[in-house]
Amino acid sequence: MTNSPCKDLAVLTIPAFQDNYLWLIHDGVHAAVVDPGDAQPIRDALAAHGLTLTAILLTHHHADHIGGVGALLADAAVPVYGPRHDNIAGLTEMLGEGDRVRVPGLDLELEVLDVPGHTRGHIAYVRRARGANWLFCGDTLFGAGCGRLFEGTPAQMTASLAKLAALPDDTLVYCAHEYTISNLRFAQAVEPDNQAVEARMRDASAKRGTRLPTVPSTIGLEKGSNPFLRYTEPGIVHSLVAAGRLADGATPVEAFAALREWKNVF
Numbered sequence: 001m002t003n004s005p006c007k008d009l010a011v012l013t014i015p016a017f018q019d020n021y022l023w024l025i026h027d028g029v030h031a032a033v034v035d036p037g038d039a040q041p042i043r044d045a046l047a048a049h050g051l052t053l054t055a056i057l058l059t060h061h062h063a064d065h066i067g068g069v070g071a072l073l074a075d076a077a078v079p080v081y082g083p084r085h086d087n088i089a090g091l092t093e094m095l096g097e098g099d100r101v102r103v104p105g106l107d108l109e110l111e112v113l114d115v116p117g118h119t120r121g122h123i124a125y126v127r128r129a130r131g132a133n134w135l136f137c138g139d140t141l142f143g144a145g146c147g148r149l150f151e152g153t154p155a156q157m158t159a160s161l162a163k164l165a166a167l168p169d170d171t172l173v174y175c176a177h178e179y180t181i182s183n184l185r186f187a188q189a190v191e192p193d194n195q196a197v198e199a200r201m202r203d204a205s206a207k208r209g210t211r212l213p214t215v216p217s218t219i220g221l222e223k224g225s226n227p228f229l230r231y232t233e234p235g236i237v238h239s240l241v242a243a244g245r246l247a248d249g250a251t252p253v254e255a256f257a258a259l260r261e262w263k264n265v266f
Contacts, residue, residue, distance in 0.1 A: 009108060011134070011174065012049070013213050014041045019178040020064055021213065023136060030054045030105030034125070034136045035176055039068030043075065054105030058082035058091070059138030060122040065176065079104060085114075085121030095123055115140045115164065117157030118147035126167065133171035135219070137164060141173060143180030143215050144187050144200065146228040148264065154257035158231075165229050169220030180204045180214035186266050187227045190239045190259065196224040231256045 012024040016038045023034040024045055032055035036042050046053055053076050058066055066088060069080060073090075081101055084094035095101065097114040110125040118139045127134040139147035140157075141164050149157055164173075184201045191197060200221065204214045223229050227236055232252050236259065240246035246258040 009106065009132075011216075012045055013215075014045050015178075015213075016041050017064060021174075021176055021178065021215065023174050024051070025103070025106065025108065026051050027106055032057055032103045032106060032108070033072070034174070035059055035065040035138060036068040036072055037064040037066065039071035039075075042068060042072060052076075052105070053078055055103050056080045057101070057103075057110070057125060057136070058088060059124060059136065059140075059176070060119040061086040061088045062119070062139070065138065083114075083121040083123040085116075086119055086123075087121075097123075101125070110136075113160075113163055115160035117149055117152035117160045120151045122152075122160070124164065126171075128168075131170075133168050134174060134216075135164065135167060135171050136174045138176050140164065140175075141222065141226075141228075142175045142177060142183060143173070143204070143217050144197075144222070144226045145179055145183030145263070146226075146260070149260060154260065155253050157260070158253055158256050161229055165219065165223055167219050169218060169223070171219040172216040173219060173222060174216045178208075178213060178215070180217075181208055183263075184225070186263050187225060189266070190227050190262070191230065191233065191235050192239075193235060194225065196221075200225045227259060228256070231259050 009027050014022040016022050022036055025032045031051040031053055033042050034057045055078050079092045081093040082088045082091045084096050095112045099112040101110045110127055113124045115122050115124045125136040140160055181204055187197045207214050240258050245262055
């Protein structure tokens with residue numbers, strides 16, 4: 001469990017399951033949890049740090065993101081925020097593009113973005129603050145990767161990722177899984193001349209060698225080394241064509257779709 005401070009607020013990184021990260025935003029007294037797939041690690045963190053849970057924030061409906069909600073609500077009746085276009089029972093606040101959340105108990109306002117693709121109704125939460133920009137993006141954007149398209153379309157996912165890539169470069173990216181090393185192996189294969197990918201692989205490998213998380217990353221780092229934000233780069237398009245996965249003259253969305261399909265079997 002690591003502690004990422006930001007002025008009077010901090011974000012606890014809480015591992016769960018095999019490779020999930022649950023995020024606990026707190027001020028030393030109150031806390032809000034993002035995507036609590038498992039209640040017990042959150043309970044343990046609250047007790048260890050003397051925190052009181054005041055809100056639950058959900059990005060999408062998959063069980064590893066919402067599975068702990070019922071147990072946490074049994075401990076404390078707190079508001080549950082989540083996407084209005086995903087199928088999640090028990091939400092008290094249904095959110096969509098442009099909504100703003102004043103998180104109870106914390107000096108924290110979050111902007112909501114619609115980022116469909118992984119699921120039809122997936123949302124992300126953005127904190128915009130001078131020197132303290134945060135993104136909680138669930139399974140839309142990963143370290144050097146993106147989520148599978150279980151429900152949405154390539155066009156939806158490219159639009160969602162473009163929305164996230166437009167955030168300030170210093171925005172910290174709090175994604176929900178430790179997939180960075182495997183994603184970077186794919187990035188090396190599709191863009192072998194990208195030195196930013198090589199540097200990031202060295203850094204990520206060193207972190208994982210001591211069991212440190214590779215996230216949060218930053219939007220700037222993702223723009224330089226994440227193939228799913230770089231799918232229009234000539235080197236990546238060339239790799240797709242050379243591998244027989246893309247025809248010459250294909251559209252950018254077709255290139256993205258081919259890249260995502262390649263990663264699915266990589």
